[in-house]
Amino acid sequence: MRVDIVTIFPEFFSVLDLSLLGKARQSGLIEVTAHDLRDATHDRHRTVDDTPYGGGAGMVMKPEPWGEAIDGIVGDGASDALLVVPSPAGEPFTQQIARELAAEQHLVFACGRYEGIDQRVVDHYATRMRVRLISLGDYVLNGGEVAVMAMIEAAGRLVPGVVGNPESLVEESHEDGLLEYPSYTKPASWRGLDVPPVLLSGNHGAIAAWRHEQQIERTRRVRPELLGE
């Protein structure tokens, strides 16, 4: 998988050299490149924003630098890459979308700042490639970088070979549409709190049943809508 990120803060993504994704990058499973949007400007101040037509507070990101930066990544014609724009106006990011992103060969992330990116950037690239506006949650960030980091981690860990033990990807929250069951490890008793006895019983059927019941109970309590309730 190839991942290109366009941002005015490319150094933000140097942290991706660490952690799980660091190994995936070294092994060539995932190739991540951050591009500085200001490299696609040509004025002395390297200007990427301007005042909004129609008035209003804040600034809007100019289309020209985005056009030059994205063309520099996908060329000037049609592309099979997927352009992802983190935005408060996007579809909610879910584990299902993480799985969809993990199946892509080439992802291009556009990190918006200020009040957003001139709409014509999305409109133009929608004629040449698939474009998805994706929201990390119902709140406003100063820029898309934090959202892109989360999306790259959520999708990257699903790319085959990135996580050592694929089994660990199966029993986790949202993988089966439910929240995950509570987990315990040694010691069996800690500050007067004991591990649920069923987990020490060795009865794998009873353990599986208890874990599923815990998933249902926790999902009903915290996220009833996931049960269609």
Ligand SMILES: COc1cc(COC(=O)c2cn[nH]c2)cc(-c2cccnc2)c1
């Ligand atoms: C591309 O257009 C954007 C992108 C972002 C950064 O992303 C998020 O905030 C986000 C992504 N998931 N959830 C929130 C922010 C704005 C923005 C800022 C101020 C007022 N209105 C809009 C616009």
